[in-house]
Amino acid sequence: MLHDFLPQHHAFRAHVRSFVEHGLRPLSEKWEKQRQFPISIFRECARQKLISLDRERNGIIAEELPKCESLGFALSVFVQANLVAPMLEELGSAAQKKKFLSPLLRGEKLGAVAVSEPSAGSDFAALQTKAQETRAGWRLNGTKTYITNAAIADFLILAARTDPVQGLQGMSLFLIPVSSNSVSIKRLSMLGLDTSAAGEIILTNCEIPANSMLGERGQAFAYVQSGLNRERLFGGLACVSWAQYSLDKTLRYLQGRSAFGTTLNRFQAIRHQVADMHTRLQAARQLNYHAFRGWLQGENVTKEICMIKLFSYQTAQSVVESCVQLHGGVGYMDQHWCSRFYRDARALTIAAGTPEIMKEMIAVFLRI
């Protein structure tokens, strides 16, 4: 828990924990079976003050919300609270905030951040989507893919090339309502995270007014990096807490499962494995807290955040994977929570930056 530097937030954590336990967890299996993002529940989350721009509270929500047992839902909510909303708050004009941010915070609208393309994921400079200046504004053409929440979004924050400069320059962000006929969105079927409504977006001569640009022209790379930093930081808090929850649940299973005349938790091989996982999660948690504290105080912790994306996410993924092994056959069954967690966990080292890219970034910081 972050209580060592957030004592004033105890009551809020207790409120979120209770809402997650009683208001969300009993429903999450239904959303997962239906493979649907529950929009009415998102509105309820907003009513419960879970969609906000308060950074400390969002840290608490990041730790508590995944315990609803739908990581897809939790990650979708984090995209709204820790990516879409802060980008609108920091970069939006008064009119853009009124049109998009206020309804988002009330749970009435959802956004998606569309950067990745079929031929440009890790390699941001390879972006192909083009925004051409017209007399009335901009005309966009291109394809975005793997976009979280695309299939349920009301609007997109989308990166496109506005200037013929090669590399990381010459790209800008746009706010695009999805209602237009020139925006077509196809839901994508994934290995896990079924409730996150990921999709592919095709823009065909999509005309938008001049005031649709978000922030300054040519600054998309810097804006997206700053947004990704925040997403990786809050995602680190979330995935470690979620893996701990998975491990705690697994330990209860081990204490009740008999074999060879005792319960599984009495075998040294298993006790040591659980002790090892607890230790690695604690190390990851402390790395997260260290960066989170620095970030709250306004320090530049980008290197530490890359380390979180590298170490904490991998640790969470491997703990969840081991939970399946510790359950034996039942953990491999399709409908068992453990096999679903395992599928969801696989995305942790792909979405929002891979370990290979994080190592490259850390190496740059280390000047090696």
Ligand SMILES: Cc1cc2nc3c(=O)[nH]c(=O)nc-3n(C[C@H](O)[C@H](O)[C@H](O)COP(=O)(O)OP(=O)(O)OC[C@H]3O[C@@H](n4cnc5c(N)ncnc54)[C@H](O)[C@@H]3O)c2cc1C
């Ligand atoms: C569940 C999920 C949700 C997502 N949500 C969003 C979203 O909301 N918005 C969005 O814009 N994108 C989203 N993405 C896309 C995601 O950010 C990209 O998939 C990710 O950045 C990797 O890019 P890529 O898929 O193009 O893989 P590639 O860049 O093609 O990489 C393929 C493999 O090659 C490795 N690789 C690439 N370059 C190097 C290198 N220089 N050195 C060593 N290895 C390298 C990678 O690490 C990876 O293992 C999501 C993806 C997933 C799976």
